[in-house]
Amino acid sequence: MTWRRLRVIIQHLPPESHTMTALRNAMPAEDFEKQAESGEPERDRWSKQEQILAGIYDRLGDLQYITVVANSDGKGRKPKRPAPLPRPGVTKPKKQQAMSEQAANKLFELINGGAA
Secondary structure, eight states, X not given: OOHHHHHHHHHTSOTTSHHHHHHHHXXXXXXXXXXXXXXXXXXXXXXXXXXXXXXXHHHHHXXXXXXXXXXXOSSSOOOOOOOOOOOTTOOOOOOOOOOOHHHHHHHHHHHTTTTO
C-alpha cells in the first residue's frame, strides 16, 4: 500500500470513527476557530449525530422556556433563557463594543450623503 493510498483511506473515514476523532482531538484551538468560521462541521470533534443531538437539546430548552413564559401570570420572576449546549472547538462569540461618538458621527454623515 502506498502512502497516498493510506492518506486517501484515512481522509474518507466516517467522521465518528476513532481515527478521525483522535485526529480532531489533537488539533489546536486556532484550527477549530477557522473551521467554525468556514462551516465544516464534519471536521469538528463531534460527529454529525452528536451535533444533531445538541441541536435537539437546544431546541427542547427553548421550547421549555417558551412554555414556562407563556403559561406564567407575569407577576413572578421571569426565568432565564437556557444557554445552548457548548460545542467543542467553538468559542463563545465576543461581545461587540459600543460605537464611539466619533464613529457614530462619521456613519451619520455617510448615511446622509456626506460621502458624495
